[in-house]
Structures are given as C-alpha cells and as structure tokens.
Amino acid sequence: MTKSKVLALLVVAVMVASMFTGCAGGGGEIKIGAIQPISGQVSAYGTQTRDAIQMAVDEINAKGGINGKKIKLIVEDDEANPEKTVNAFKKLVTQDKVIGIIGALTSKCSLSITKEAQQRKVIMISPSSTNDTVTDAGDYIFRACYNDSFQGQVVAKFAQETLKAKNAAILFDNTNDYSKGLRDNFKKKFEELGGKVVIEESYATGDKDFNAQLTKIKGTNPDVLFIPDYYSTVSLIAKQVKSQNIKAPMLGADGWDEITNNAGEEVVGSFYSNHYSPDADDADVKNFVKKYEEKYKITPNALAALGYDATYILAEAIERAGSTDTSKIKDEMMKTNKKFVTGQIKFNEKRNPVKSAVMVEVKKGSDGKLTAGFAGIVNP
Amino acid sequence: MELLQQFGQQMVNGIALGSVYALIALGYTMVYGIVKLINFAHGDVLMVGAFAGYFVLTSFGGDASKISNPLILILAFIIAMIVSAIFGMIIERTCYKPLRKAPRINLLITAIGVSIVLENGARVIPWIGPNPKQFPTLKNIGFLEKVSDFIKSATGVYISPVQIISFFIAVLLMVLLFYVVNHTKTGKAMRAVSHDMNAALLMGIDVNRIISFTFAIGASLAAAAGILFALNYPQVEPYMGIMPGLKAFVAAVLGGIGSIPGAMLGGFIMGIAETLTKGFISSKLADAVAFGILILILVVKPSGILGKNIREKV
CATH class of the missing domain: 3.40.50.2300 (Response regulator)
Structure with a gap:
C-alpha cells in the first residue's frame, strides 16, 4: 500500500x-x-x-x-x-x-x-x-x-367593506403554493360578497418582467390589485405597476411584512394583512x-x-x-x-390556530421613511 | 382599436426587453465567432456589471433609492463597463487561454465552472452577499416624461422613461459595435481571426490581443445590459444573470451564433415573443413559446436565421 x-x-x-x-x-x-x-x-x-x-x-x-x-x-x-x-x-x-x-x-x-x-x-x-x-x-x-382560507377572506372583506372595491385584479405566482392558495381564497370570498375578479394573471417564481401581465391588467381598469407574494417580488412588481401608471391600490397578505424596508414610495397607500402589529397595545x-x-x-x-x-x-x-x-x-x-x-x-381539529388578523396600511412617515400603520383588525 | 392599442403596448414592452437580450446575445455571439466557445459565464459577467453599477450609484448618487443626476448614471455605465471588461479579460487569460488547444468540451465545462465560481463567489463576498438588493430607480427626468406623455397622447401607447433609455442605449451600443467591427483596423483583425485563426496569425495579427479585446467588448456589453436590466427590474443578486443569460444564449443561437446582426435580431425576437405570449396567450407559456421558437427555427434552419451555412470539411 x-x-x-x-x-x-x-x-x-x-x-x-x-x-x-x-x-x-x-x-x-x-x-x-x-x-x-x-x-x-x-x-x-x-x-x-x-x-x-x-x-x-x-x-x-x-x-x-x-x-x-x-x-x-x-x-x-x-x-x-x-x-x-x-x-x-x-x-x-x-x-x-x-x-x-x-x-x-x-x-x-x-x-x-x-x-x-x-x-x-x-x-x-x-x-x-x-x-x-x-x-x-x-x-x-x-x-x-x-391559514390562507382565513387570510384570503380577510383581505377580500377589507377590499369590499373598507375600500368599497367592486372589481379586483389578481397577479399571482403560479409556482408558489402560498400565492396560489391566497388567490383562491381571496377570489372565493370576494365574489361571494358580490364583487368581481375581472382578471387573473400569473408568473413563475424568479420572473423579473411583469410588464406584459400589467398591461393586460391595466386594460381592465380594476379598483384594487391583489398581489399575494413575498416582499422582494412585490417590490419588483410595485415598481412596474408604478411605471405602467396603474392607479388602483395594491393589496397583499402577510408576505408583505418587511415591504417598508424593501420597496420605494410606489407602495405607499397599499394594504396588507398581518399577524401582529408591533405597536399594538x-x-x-x-x-x-x-x-x-x-x-x-x-x-x-x-x-x-x-x-x-x-x-x-x-x-x-x-x-x-x-x-x-x-x-x-x-x-x-x-x-x-x-x-x-x-x-x-x-x-382546531386540523391543528390550525384560530386567531385574529390585522390589516396594515403602508404610509410615508414625516422622516421620509415608509411605515406600516394599523388599519383595522378582523376576527375569525 | 383597444386591442390594437394593447398590441402596441405589448410590442413596446417586448422591444424594451428584447434590446436587453440583444445586448447580452452580442457577447455570446462575438466570443463564439472568434474562439468557438459558448461562454456560459457571460450571464454572470452581467451580474458583475450590474453590481459595479449598483456600487457607483449608491456611493455617488446621494439618495440611495433614486438616481437624480443623469451624469451619475452615465458614470455608472462607464465604470461598470470598464470593470466588466477587465473581468472578462482576466477570465479569458486565466481560464480559457490555457485550454485553447484543448478539445472544445473542456472549454465548455470550464465556462460552466467559471459561472458557478462567480455566482457563489458573489454570495460569499460580504458587500454583495446572498440577499437581493434594491437597485436605485430613475428619478423623473422632465424631458423624457414629456416625450413619454407625447407618445401617449399621440398613439395611446405608454412608453416609460426607463424603456426609452434602455432602447436608446442598446441601439447606441449596437451601432458603436457595428462601427468598430466593420470600420476599424481592430475590427478587421477580429473578422480575420474569426474567419481563420491560423491564417490570421500568419498575416501578423496578434491573435491573443484580439481575443482579449473580443472578451472585453462582450463583457462590457453585458455590463451595460446588466445595468439596463437592473433599471427595468430594480433588484440585484448573485443569480440575476442566469435567466437573462440563458435567454440571450437562445437568442444568439436563434439569430445564428457567430453573426452579430443575427444576435441583435434574435434578441428582439425573443423579447417580443415572450411578451406577446404573456400578453395574448398565457403567462404560464411564455418560456415554453420562446424556447419552442428556437426548436422550430433550428429544425428549419439549423444555423439560425442569419447564420452562415458552413459545410464541415472532411
């Protein structure tokens, strides 16, 4: 050897x-x-x-x-x-x-x-x-x-009752279970409450160009645009939403948490659901x-x-x-x-906790930084 | 009318995307034309360029999230292109040159290796790191806004200022490249090397210098494309070059690899095909259609749209 x-x-x-x-x-x-x-x-x-x-x-x-x-x-x-x-x-x-x-x-x-x-x-x-x-x-x-069947409902309810939206557009990640689940639940509740989902467009994880989908969405003139995805993709989409001149407010879910540190002014005026608000009493x-x-x-x-x-x-x-x-x-x-x-x-019997959700609005603070302000609480 | 307008809008989106693909494809095609190498690290050179631009913009740009001064943007382009050009030359000298006489497959595997090293190297470097960073966006430039508004009122099609910039910078660089290749001495030497390397050597052309030069040009175009890509899709991360690199490679093959006008054409076709599929058929099929076109063209014309039909000599 x-x-x-x-x-x-x-x-x-x-x-x-x-x-x-x-x-x-x-x-x-x-x-x-x-x-x-x-x-x-x-x-x-x-x-x-x-x-x-x-x-x-x-x-x-x-x-x-x-x-x-x-x-x-x-x-x-x-x-x-x-x-x-x-x-x-x-x-x-x-x-x-x-x-x-x-x-x-x-x-x-x-x-x-x-x-x-x-x-x-x-x-x-x-x-x-x-x-x-x-x-x-x-x-x-x-x-x-x-879970998302609750969260999707919360956002849909908020869109109709607080924002008085009639027509909603959805842009979601077709390769992501989180995004797909939210889209289904949002759509179901939104239509149940008498609204209409006028257009649904999708993309794949990792996509960077959303102009084609947004052009189509713009053509339908929705009242709100629901984007159920995580903050880094959302910040990318939001910039293109802005540059396409779409004026409808954007809605999101808990994946938007941290958006205030990762996006620019284009997300001001958007709403998303979350699990807690750090300034809650x-x-x-x-x-x-x-x-x-x-x-x-x-x-x-x-x-x-x-x-x-x-x-x-x-x-x-x-x-x-x-x-x-x-x-x-x-x-x-x-x-x-x-x-x-x-x-x-x-x-509950499916090992899901039953608890309330908060809705948060993205605002611009006096120091120019983005903050997430409390916009309402929705109970199960 | 509305459909026509939407079609026009999607064409604009497609051309803007296509001009970025075209710029990247040029790098693939030039390198292939000269050393017959598919440089798979090309997409990662794009990433290097985008990060170079990012650092220039964030360190000189003042406000980190907005580019207020167009001069800074020009500076970012110049520095990023120089940095990437040097990078391209170093990669060629250290990784590809020793293998010039080796079988092509070795070179190809080396290129893939370089690509992996660049991606993961960038992940480890603390200033870059694995997490995506926000690329600064363009602040409203009054003149471009007016142009954009004018086009909108005249045709109903909205072209964003960033799209205008991408298109013009891409076209400018392509014209410049065309001039260099066709009307300068170095360009002539490049064409000679691409035609027959050994004969060029016999004619007294410094082949090594020409190859380095080609890599430098290809890399600097990738850097410009990287910044344009990041301006359009404002996020930079170590893996950002993979997908555009792959698509541009397809564009280069589609147009006829080795052919410069072919790469440009291929880039635009890819961009438009992808966008129109998303816009009118289904966004799920966009990549499938883009790559499907490639297969179709290769079946009908294996050398690509503008590729020369070179017969293998036996």
Whole structure:
C-alpha cells in the first residue's frame, strides 16, 4: 500500500469517527431543529425568525430548561428552496436526531417535508406557513399562524367593506403554493360578497418582467390589485405597476411584512394583512418587542413574533408531556390554550390556530421613511 | 382599436426587453465567432456589471433609492463597463487561454465552472452577499416624461422613461459595435481571426490581443445590459444573470451564433415573443413559446436565421 493510500484511509477514518461523535450528544439535552431561510429572497424573515427562536430558547434555558434539560437549537438554512428544506430536514432528523422542528418558513418549503415528518413522528410546527394544506399530512404537523382560507377572506372583506372595491385584479405566482392558495381564497370570498375578479394573471417564481401581465391588467381598469407574494417580488412588481401608471391600490397578505424596508414610495397607500402589529397595545407584545429590540436593535416583524410563539408552544408541550416521546408531545400540543404574543392560540381539529388578523396600511412617515400603520383588525 | 392599442403596448414592452437580450446575445455571439466557445459565464459577467453599477450609484448618487443626476448614471455605465471588461479579460487569460488547444468540451465545462465560481463567489463576498438588493430607480427626468406623455397622447401607447433609455442605449451600443467591427483596423483583425485563426496569425495579427479585446467588448456589453436590466427590474443578486443569460444564449443561437446582426435580431425576437405570449396567450407559456421558437427555427434552419451555412470539411 502506498503512502498516499494509507493517508487517504486515515482521513476517511477520522471523518467517519467525527460523524459519530457528532451524533452522540449529551443526555441532558433536548434537541430542536429550526429550518429557516437565512439567505436568499426572504432572508429578512428567516433571520428574524431565527433570532426570535434563539431568544425564546435562551430564555427557557436561563430558567433551567425543560424539566431540567437544556434545549439545544440547531438551525439550518434552506434559502426558501424546497429541495434544500428536504436536505436540512434529513440532516436534522438522521444526524442530529431532533425531536421537533420549527419550520419551515414558507409554505412550499413546509409542504416538502410534512409527509416525511409525519412518517418519522417528528413534531413539526411551522411558525408562518399559511397555505391551507400544510397541516394536512397528519397529527404531528402544527402551525403558529392562521391559514390562507382565513387570510384570503380577510383581505377580500377589507377590499369590499373598507375600500368599497367592486372589481379586483389578481397577479399571482403560479409556482408558489402560498400565492396560489391566497388567490383562491381571496377570489372565493370576494365574489361571494358580490364583487368581481375581472382578471387573473400569473408568473413563475424568479420572473423579473411583469410588464406584459400589467398591461393586460391595466386594460381592465380594476379598483384594487391583489398581489399575494413575498416582499422582494412585490417590490419588483410595485415598481412596474408604478411605471405602467396603474392607479388602483395594491393589496397583499402577510408576505408583505418587511415591504417598508424593501420597496420605494410606489407602495405607499397599499394594504396588507398581518399577524401582529408591533405597536399594538398589549402587554405580551410590548414585552416581546422590548426584549427583542434590546437584544437585536431592530423592531421584530410578525414572522419573528410567530417564531417566538412557535418555540414556546413546542417547549411548553414538551414540558407537560414530561418526556421526549413525540406521540405524547403531540397530544400535549393539542391541549395548548394560552395567550401568546400573536394572540390567543388554541388548535382546531386540523391543528390550525384560530386567531385574529390585522390589516396594515403602508404610509410615508414625516422622516421620509415608509411605515406600516394599523388599519383595522378582523376576527375569525 | 383597444386591442390594437394593447398590441402596441405589448410590442413596446417586448422591444424594451428584447434590446436587453440583444445586448447580452452580442457577447455570446462575438466570443463564439472568434474562439468557438459558448461562454456560459457571460450571464454572470452581467451580474458583475450590474453590481459595479449598483456600487457607483449608491456611493455617488446621494439618495440611495433614486438616481437624480443623469451624469451619475452615465458614470455608472462607464465604470461598470470598464470593470466588466477587465473581468472578462482576466477570465479569458486565466481560464480559457490555457485550454485553447484543448478539445472544445473542456472549454465548455470550464465556462460552466467559471459561472458557478462567480455566482457563489458573489454570495460569499460580504458587500454583495446572498440577499437581493434594491437597485436605485430613475428619478423623473422632465424631458423624457414629456416625450413619454407625447407618445401617449399621440398613439395611446405608454412608453416609460426607463424603456426609452434602455432602447436608446442598446441601439447606441449596437451601432458603436457595428462601427468598430466593420470600420476599424481592430475590427478587421477580429473578422480575420474569426474567419481563420491560423491564417490570421500568419498575416501578423496578434491573435491573443484580439481575443482579449473580443472578451472585453462582450463583457462590457453585458455590463451595460446588466445595468439596463437592473433599471427595468430594480433588484440585484448573485443569480440575476442566469435567466437573462440563458435567454440571450437562445437568442444568439436563434439569430445564428457567430453573426452579430443575427444576435441583435434574435434578441428582439425573443423579447417580443415572450411578451406577446404573456400578453395574448398565457403567462404560464411564455418560456415554453420562446424556447419552442428556437426548436422550430433550428429544425428549419439549423444555423439560425442569419447564420452562415458552413459545410464541415472532411
């Protein structure tokens, strides 16, 4: 055997050994995974959610952990790409042996792992995936936010009752479950209330040119334009809406959170639904915002609040279960009934929390910066 | 009448998009004409150019979200084009030149490698990073607004100032390129190298210099296209070059790869076909139709619309 072969074997041996030491964690730990988009198109959500989860974990550990065991949080980045979510999930479950996962953030990422999570009996709680079908995979899958059939209705109701809109146009991402779900639910409710969806146009994730669709939309002269997508795409669309001279106000959903830091003046006068408003007059919200601002020097967005809640929901269920047996934890999850930062959370039979939504208007502040102002609350 | 107006509007959108594709396609076609290489890193050079422009605009532009001074925009174009030209030359010297005598497939794989290095390199560099950044938008320029309003009142078709700028800059650069290639000594040398590299070498042409020059021109056109792309779709990120690069490649093949007028024509066809499909058939089919046209043309005329029919000598 040549020297280099011996060396190669040695390297392999060391690598294999290090893999095993990686798995053998201390017995006094509870391992929880988080899958969040730390980079890429929706990184503003992923980073804040991760920070909020970390903050919750630190708080719990500082108080002595869960039943004397400390939580060990392992964070993976999925770049909001479902393939990477699956990889992250496999790594967390097979290598790190986590008992619960907080994530994924976007609906299409969550949907890529729900079946697997159910099969492997891993508790999964998505802080913010609103697509209706996310929790369909089974009784191990939860979420901390309301779902799109509620959210789509909220926006439709707001458009009709507050904005007095009769004709609506929709521009949505045809390759994104979140966007498609919202479009269906918005349309259903809007037409139920007597309005008319005059035109629906679509595009694919990653598209940059929307001029063709917007030209068509402009031709129908709608009262409102509903764009159910995430802030980075919306900011791109909004610029083209402006340059095409479309005057109808734009409407969005919780994916618009952070739009004020990512778009220009063209979004002023738009409305979107959200999970909480950081300036709400509520003790839990104030407390959370204060702690978060002290730690990270920015005001937490709604996704951060949901991540924080999701962590507490999971941790408290583990504590009540008194063991790391996931079948017991899932039963305890169902018994959750408590006021959290984003509102009272009690799961229905489909493991969706039933809670209220806020409508927010994008305004221009006196300092020239965009702000999201409270525009109304809609109860389920 | 309304349909006609909408058709006109979609044509405008298509031509604006097509002029950007055409600029990128020129880079593909010129490099192919000279070294017979499909430079897959071309789209990423576009990204480099767009970021160079972004940094110029945000550091000299004052207000970060608006370009108030047209001179700054011109400066951004010039600096981005120079930076990308240097980049293009470095890539050629370090990655492609050592492989000039190697089989074509090696060169192609190297190009893909360069592309991946550029994309992921940009992700790692802290000033660029993996997250999309807002590209500054054009502030209202009174003169262009008036032109835009005039066209609108005369024809009913709305052309945004950015579209006017993209179209004219693209055409200006194409005319310039046409002049350089057809009426200067370097251009003559380029054509000679493209025709027969060894014969050109025997005639005393510095082939290495000409190849470098070609890469520099191609890259600077990509940089200009990058800024135009970012002005139209104001977001810059490391992967932004992939899709326009791919479409422009198709445009170059469509027009006849190696042919400069072919690349321009191909770019416009791609842009218009994509927009009209979105506008009148279905936005879901836009890419399918654009690539379908390519297949159709390649079946009927394998060398592309304006491509020369070169017979393989055995």
